Amino acid sequence: MTQPSNKALVPFVSVDNMMRLIHHVGIEQMLIDLANYVEDDFKRWEKFDKTPRVASHSEVGVIELMPTSDGEAYGFKYVNGHPKNTSEGLQTVTAFGLMADVYTGYPVLLTEMTILTALRTAATSAMVAKYLAPKGADTMAMIGNGAQSEFQSLAMKAICGITSVRLYDTDPAATAKCAANLASTGLDVVICKTPEQAIEGAQILTTCTADKQCATILTDNMVGAGVHINAIGGDCPGKTELAAGILTRSDVFVEFPPQTRIEGEIQQMAEDFPVTELWQVINGTKTGRTSDRQITLFDSVGFAIEDFSALRYIRDRIKDSDFFFELDMLADPDDPRDLFGMVQRAAQ
Amino acid sequence: MTQPSNKALVPFVSVDNMMRLIHHVGIEQMLIDLANYVEDDFKRWEKFDKTPRVASHSEVGVIELMPTSDGEAYGFKYVNGHPKNTSEGLQTVTAFGLMADVYTGYPVLLTEMTILTALRTAATSAMVAKYLAPKGADTMAMIGNGAQSEFQSLAMKAICGITSVRLYDTDPAATAKCAANLASTGLDVVICKTPEQAIEGAQILTTCTADKQCATILTDNMVGAGVHINAIGGDCPGKTELAAGILTRSDVFVEFPPQTRIEGEIQQMAEDFPVTELWQVINGTKTGRTSDRQITLFDSVGFAIEDFSALRYIRDRIKDSDFFFELDMLADPDDPRDLFGMVQRAAQ
Numbered sequence: 001m002t003q004p005s006n007k008a009l010v011p012f013v014s015v016d017n018m019m020r021l022i023h024h025v026g027i028e029q030m031l032i033d034l035a036n037y038v039e040d041d042f043k044r045w046e047k048f049d050k051t052p053r054v055a056s057h058s059e060v061g062v063i064e065l066m067p068t069s070d071g072e073a074y075g076f077k078y079v080n081g082h083p084k085n086t087s088e089g090l091q092t093v094t095a096f097g098l099m100a101d102v103y104t105g106y107p108v109l110l111t112e113m114t115i116l117t118a119l120r121t122a123a124t125s126a127m128v129a130k131y132l133a134p135k136g137a138d139t140m141a142m143i144g145n146g147a148q149s150e151f152q153s154l155a156m157k158a159i160c161g162i163t164s165v166r167l168y169d170t171d172p173a174a175t176a177k178c179a180a181n182l183a184s185t186g187l188d189v190v191i192c193k194t195p196e197q198a199i200e201g202a203q204i205l206t207t208c209t210a211d212k213q214c215a216t217i218l219t220d221n222m223v224g225a226g227v228h229i230n231a232i233g234g235d236c237p238g239k240t241e242l243a244a245g246i247l248t249r250s251d252v253f254v255e256f257p258p259q260t261r262i263e264g265e266i267q268q269m270a271e272d273f274p275v276t277e278l279w280q281v282i283n284g285t286k287t288g289r290t291s292d293r294q295i296t297l298f299d300s301v302g303f304a305i306e307d308f309s310a311l312r313y314i315r316d317r318i319k320d321s322d323f324f325f326e327l328d329m330l331a332d333p334d335d336p337r338d339l340f341g342m343v344q345r346a347a348q
Numbered sequence: 349m350t351q352p353s354n355k356a357l358v359p360f361v362s363v364d365n366m367m368r369l370i371h372h373v374g375i376e377q378m379l380i381d382l383a384n385y386v387e388d389d390f391k392r393w394e395k396f397d398k399t400p401r402v403a404s405h406s407e408v409g410v411i412e413l414m415p416t417s418d419g420e421a422y423g424f425k426y427v428n429g430h431p432k433n434t435s436e437g438l439q440t441v442t443a444f445g446l447m448a449d450v451y452t453g454y455p456v457l458l459t460e461m462t463i464l465t466a467l468r469t470a471a472t473s474a475m476v477a478k479y480l481a482p483k484g485a486d487t488m489a490m491i492g493n494g495a496q497s498e499f500q501s502l503a504m505k506a507i508c509g510i511t512s513v514r515l516y517d518t519d520p521a522a523t524a525k526c527a528a529n530l531a532s533t534g535l536d537v538v539i540c541k542t543p544e545q546a547i548e549g550a551q552i553l554t555t556c557t558a559d560k561q562c563a564t565i566l567t568d569n570m571v572g573a574g575v576h577i578n579a580i581g582g583d584c585p586g587k588t589e590l591a592a593g594i595l596t597r598s599d600v601f602v603e604f605p606p607q608t609r610i611e612g613e614i615q616q617m618a619e620d621f622p623v624t625e626l627w628q629v630i631n632g633t634k635t636g637r638t639s640d641r642q643i644t645l646f647d648s649v650g651f652a653i654e655d656f657s658a659l660r661y662i663r664d665r666i667k668d669s670d671f672f673f674e675l676d677m678l679a680d681p682d683d684p685r686d687l688f689g690m691v692q693r694a695a696q
Contacts, residue, residue, distance in 0.1 A: 015356060019695075094679070103408060147684065336436075340495070
């Protein structure tokens, strides 16, 4: 049997190894680390190839490839979105990702990204809230208590120092699950019966609901001055969570305007609705929060560079560890022109 | 330790298992099978999403994603092209591919595709030659004796019945390697010192050279009436192999015109240079070869549907076999909303 050469092996992080890594690092520390990697890549935003995601739509869902490159490394994520999956006992969203060396074109990391995407989304939200939330914010309303809710809560605790979360979901079972999962995290958890109750006293309002339809989770009169809204759930055409009136009263911050205008909350607004690009706030060329009374809004849709940051973190973090194994995924004959000979010799 | 559920596992075909599968099926039979799968998909061409490939260019190479879908299955290939790699002992081209179920968005196959791409490229060439080459063709000139040359020769033997190959390369070592690899295949192998000598008496002229530059491997006066030219090497902007005069005298057949006009031999010609789409020949709506004197030219650049066919074949062929193992690549909690709980319980 032909043995593969070292060059042909691609480090692979399985779901099991990703969970082992999270517990080894500690989930809050990993959220902090990921937020730092995302923040670093937002600071050097202009270095990246920014391609819109490549989507293949069907009647029941979408499959997307999200590639980007900083000129040295190349990353892409495969991710599906199938809202009907939940009712069939499957995940709405599953994902995996790959990083490659731009100089050789050889992959250097293959990894599960369902869990990693949940972590990077929460880390990005909290990193952004660090810039935009009012000073001293200690309470978050968490509206929508699905798969992302615990990650959001812990990231806001680890990165922004919140001490209390107020949970609301149309399905009380989801809230109970979220509350149980957060019980031993040190967060003060309050179960709320209405969205109005959830936002009482909260300086950060996070919305993360899943229905693919234009919904109004927050109405205009619910949102007072001086809060930061972290809107996660409006992330595809036809899917929004906020009343248009809130957007009009807010300063809206986005990842990549061409994508957010199609997928985000601002799809409700005119094409020239003013937004600020977050990378410019983070590198100091634009201002974030300017007053205590201001409503800031992060219209989050998720961008390829955040996945790139997460892949880069995993690539760096697993070096010299046992949190991966090597996959024989690339044929690499001794003589590059002799692929056939390699195949032929494998019979011997 | 949490055990992954069955749904979370993705069948993976390693390089080693791909080589085992090839020897199990037999390389000529596998080329025949792949040609049948490609032919079937060309016949139902209109059912496919046809996106141009998504390329990320650098100074030294390119990394591409090639997705397509027939509405039931979704496939993509990751492939790099780095001509300078050979001089560093690496493959110019490496590839892997993935197939997913459109209905759930869940991946159903991950596989090496460096070897599989060599097989599908050769199978496609021979399937096309079956429609276009002159009747009774028994001799092929193989100009360029690199990694693709043996696969091309064997596919033309298995699918079109050629009995003799005439090899030429600017590097005699490449020709010696190709001749040695083909020695026990039953083909009559003739080593030639010039391209002119290689094409003597050949009815099929295959060009497959690797330089990323406009080269003229075949000049106009070398190509007489009644041959089929299988032009593999011209497959990216700036890379061609044939004199423009040959194109003018030929009937040119292509995979997907928008891609071929940028990447193929016809990038040398006007934007409205007439071409015939192969899928229409194969489903019987357009004619292929119409006379013994005609020069037919397959301007091959490689298209995503051919990779899809290859992925579909591997998916079908490995069922109930031991030519794969299962990768724990997709997180799949029992309760889809309880991703965090799954991570949390993994610590126990």
